[in-house]
Amino acid sequence: MNKFTLLNGLVVPLDRANVDTDAIIPKQFLKSIKRSGFGPNAFDEWRYLDHGEPGMDNSKRPLNPDFVLNQPRYQGAQILLARENFGCGSSREHAPWALEDYGFRVIIAPSFADIFFNNCFKNGLLPIRLAAEQVDALFKAVEAMPGYRLKVDLERQTITAPDGTVYPFEVEAFRKHCLLNGLDDIGLTLQHVGEIAAYEAKHRAAQPWLFA
Amino acid sequence: MDAQTLYDKLWNAHVVRQEADGTALIYIDRHLVHEVTSPQAFEGLKLAGRKLWRTASILAVADHNVPTTGRAQGIADPIARLQVETLDSNCAEFGVNEFRMNDVRQGIVHVIGPEQGATLPGMTVVCGDSHTSTHGAFAALAFGIGTSEVEHVMATQCLLMKKSKAMQVVVEGALGKGVTAKDIALAVIGKIGTAGGTGYAIEFSGSTIRGLSMEGRMTLCNMAIEAGARAGMIAADDTTINYLKGRPFAPQGAAWDQAVAYWRTLHSDDGAQFDATIKLDAAQIKPQVTWGTSPEMVVAVDGRVPDPATMSDPVKREGAERALQYMGLAANTPITEIKIDKVFIGSCTNARIEDLRAAAMVARGKHVAPNVKLAMVVPGSGLVKQQAEQEGLDRIFIAAGFEWRDPGCSMCLAMNDDRLAPGERCASTSNRNFEGRQGPGGRTHLVSPEMAAAAAIAGHFVDVSVD
Missing domain, CATH: 3.40.1060.10 (Aconitase, Domain 2)
Incomplete structure (x- = not known):
């Protein structure tokens, strides 16, 4: 997994609540057996004017000029500013894969759906919850200033705006540790093989029918 | 000890170890696997040279991509076919128990787990699918996970998580x-x-x-x-225990009695x-119908489409305006005046035998309205289909003009060929009315099986709570 430490990134505002994972990556692209290459189809139904299918040359498809990701001032954005309940719906990890492959490293929203939030951390993507009023203020600031960037410092748990405003954010200590060091969860868990085996033996003795 | 919630009991029984910040390693008893969220997990295991921790904990089935007609001819879409074949070959390589597409036990993963008794009270149950919450009906701790976690459970039989x-x-x-x-x-x-x-x-x-x-x-x-x-x-309770007795994966004999004694404590x-x-x-509570593009956009069938102008929260108002535009609906329209084009009875929410019985009761002796282009019934599993056919439900549906299909996720998420055309409006027993969920531009109204069948007959929503 990619490490995440510091980012000074361009911000794009996606001003809708309840953005679901079907919108982030539509189902037709879930037929892939790979975990890469989903970026060109992130937000496919909003981003293009035609209907996308796997295998199309996305560079030749007509873009929807009204969709915020297509506006010239937001090209190269690495920070997605979103509204409440971002990532609701399906558990598909293809959603964070698509966002990461597009180039995002940070998503800021007042709230995230639980499974999506969790999936982000497995892919070097940092989801940050801020208070709704703070997110509101950021939306206004981004829209008012072309080239608006934010500095995200995971070690210090701060976001710094161009005007110097600092927004502290919360992140669970364990997730932070994994993200800062780019650690693979499975490798970490396998350090506890003995404890897992001991638990399993005890569990089997208590509920043998689970192991029949 | 303090009084515990059911969740406390299930959680505490599965903690392997706990970090200082509360992050726990939780042991997983049952891992259900399907074709869409597993190929990258199997690939990850292979690349790292890792093995499955406990192969017998896994039950696999293809459900999202499978066709609901002409199954003997296989899957026409080559990309979907490759995904299903990849599940087959991964399961064969790793020795995982899989119900293949033409096995009568095949079906939607959240239907077959309980049907087989593979979901039991007191278990932790996971699957790379958000609707894994279904299995909690059995006093199990069941939740959906992403593909990285699928791989994690395969390799370690555990998940890292914090208590909710x-x-x-x-x-x-x-x-x-x-x-x-x-x-x-x-x-x-x-x-x-x-x-x-x-x-x-x-x-x-x-x-x-x-x-x-x-x-x-x-x-x-x-x-x-x-x-x-x-x-x-x-x-x-007794309902749970009676349902499970005699199911293929459920314990038997003395083990059954021992299990039941434990299950009785799960409250x-x-x-x-x-x-x-x-x-x-x-x-x-009245029969419900969703009017928008999120399941929370819902009203009783005797209500009207809400007017965004009356909403004070600007984010909610904008969301409602966008939803009405997408849904092609005007504010204040009575729900019962909304005409539909298609009907879908199926999905992990409502494709079990009782759902099909309820829909068949409504459809019996009647016929799908002329404005309804397609009304389809997709049983949740091959065994649900078989049971329904033994009860004659298939004949009731077919006589009423419904199509009677093979089991799978079908038009709940439209990964296979079952989907809405742009602008088509569907009464659906599924679980999500998101934009494009049932096909790009498709318009979904979530309802119960009774309400879907009644809408199919009338051609518009009707209130099944009145005669």
Whole structure:
């Protein structure tokens, strides 16, 4: 997994609540057996004017000029500013894969759906919850200033705006540790093989029918 | 010891170890696997040279991509076919128990787990699918995971997670005529919103819940995720135990008695504390119909499409305006005046035998309205299909002009060929009415099986709670 430490990134505002994972990556692209290459189809139904299918040359498809990701001032954005309940719906990890492959490293929203939030951390993507009023203020600031960037410092748990405003954010200590060091969860868990085996033996003795 | 919630009991029984910040390693008893969210996990294992920790904990089935007609000819779409074949070859290589596409036991993963007795009370159950919450109906701790976690469970039999908060949703009293578990689920979501349960595990309790069949309980827990809760659950009782007895994966003989004795303890203790409590009066719940593009955009069938102009929250108002535009609906339209083009009866929410019986009762001796282009019934599994055919339900549906299909996820998410054309409006027993969910530009209204069948017959929504 990619490490995440510091980012000074361009911000794009996606001003809708309840953005679901079907919108982030539509189902037709879930037929892939790979975990890469989903970026060109992130937000496919909003981003293009035609209907996308796997295998199309996305560079030749007509873009929807009204969709915020297509506006010239937001090209190269690495920070997605979103509204409440971002990532609701399906558990598909293809959603964070698509966002990461597009180039995002940070998503800021007042709230995230639980499974999506969790999936982000497995892919070097940092989801940050801020208070709704703070997110509101950021939306206004981004829209008012072309080239608006934010500095995200995971070690210090701060976001710094161009005007110097600092927004502290919360992140669970364990997730932070994994993200800062780019650690693979499975490798970490396998350090506890003995404890897992001991638990399993005890569990089997208590509920043998689970192991029949 | 302090009074514990059902969630406390299930959680505590599965903690392998705990980090200082509360992150715990939780042991997983049952891992259900399907073709869409597993190929990258198997590939990851192979690349790292890792093995499955406990092969027998896994049950695999292809459901999302499978066709619901002409299955003997295989899957026409080469990309979908490759995904299903990849599951087959991964399961063969790793020795995983898989019900293949033409096995009568094949079906939607959340239908076949319980049907086989592979979901048992007291278990932790995971699957790379958000509707894994369904299995909580059996007093199990069941939740959806992403593909990285699928791989993690395969390799370690564990998951790293923090305990959620506990919410109880208490529903008391008798349900009115034509009101089902689906209507309870939609009413709860209408009340607390699609993010209302975020960060919580929800336990459904109260006399109404105790009175539900296992099918109804599964419908309700299935939609816990649409309220934002990763897990929904219901205490074990006679209904749970009677459902499981004799199922292929359920314990037998002395092991059964030992298991039942444990399962009887799987309920919240008197005086257990919850972080949040929601109460509903069953008598106040009417058949529900969603009008927008989120399950929380829902009203009773005797209501009207809401007017965004009356909404004070600007984010909600804008969302409602966008939803009405997408749905092609005008504010204040009576729900019963909304005409439909297609009907879908199926999905992990509502494709079990009781759902099909209820829909067939409505359709019996009647015919699908001329304006309805397609009304399809997709049983949840091959065994549900077989049972329905033994009861003659297939003949009722076919005589009424419905199509009778093979089992799978089908038009709930339209990964196979079953989908809406742009602008088409569907009465659907599925769980998500998101933009494009049932096909690009498709318009979904979530309802119960009774309501879907009645809409198919009338050509528009009707209130099944009145004669």
